[in-house]
Amino acid sequence: MPVKRRKKDFTFWEKIYIPEIAKGLALTFKNMIRPKYTMQYPEEKFIPSGSYRGRPVLVMENNGVERCVACGLCSRVCPPLAIEVQAAETESEKERYPVKFEINMLRCIFCGLCEEVCPEEAIVMSKDYELAFSSRQDAIYDKNKLLTPVNQLQDRIEFLRHYK
Template identity: 55%
Template sequence: MAIHYNKKHVHKLSFFDKLYIPRILFGMIYTFKQMFARKITTTYPDKKWIPSSIFRGRPVLVEREDHTGTRCVACGLCARVCPPLAINIQANETLLPQERQPETFEIDMLRCIFCGYCEEICPEEAIIMSSEYDITFSSREEAIFNKEKLLISAEQAKARIDFLKNFKNKPPKI
């Protein structure tokens, strides 16, 4: 079968291209220069990369400022929007000021795709994306993070919450 091709798309080699040697030399010069360029790789895990607050690492639950549990009011919105159905919540009524808290709050980190939808939908800033990216497990059970494993203090969450306040959901300028 004859193969037809459009001559417009055929790149014609110049005399310079046909010599090959100059191109090889250019390549070698470029490689040599890279030996002295600023290194952008790190020797992980000896040297850990600390991401900035814009980074979307694994989701975490934020503790209340008075340390009486999580900010979460068990509304279930995050579980509703989670695309891979990674969140499992069982609500319970409490005597805390917020009246409802999750009895069970689990995230299956094997399912989580770090999309951040849960963070976006949460009305309480109770679930946020952290800077943690190097999580490992040796079994499926270990990959299911419960409330205790997900909880971080408000101080630890401050950088991300400040970022969200400054760069997201800003009211439009009139």
């Protein structure tokens, strides 16, 4: 049972609250001069490290060829069924490519499973966190929005090679 203190039990300083007010003010001033971590977004952009999982993108080689061989593994493993892949044949060495590759960004939960299962390192989580759509159709990212040059994804690829 809590012990109740009667008014006469309080000291003079406790009765006038001055020490408590001083302690509160000291804490406030201490926090005013501490380093600030708030970023002035969007003027100041947050640049994440390689471990960050932003929106998934398709890797495009420096010669403009996509790495994806349209095996469909990412689509099969995606928990919210956000990926749609349609394969077609090609004359090139890899034989198959995705004639259609779409990710519904309204469904994507950024779990990174697509990236984990891809045998070609063809889909990776980028640093892009700026997602805004004005319609449901806008949220469906096709190859035009997904293909990203490999040199922009180096941080993530190196991170994956190190930790996968």
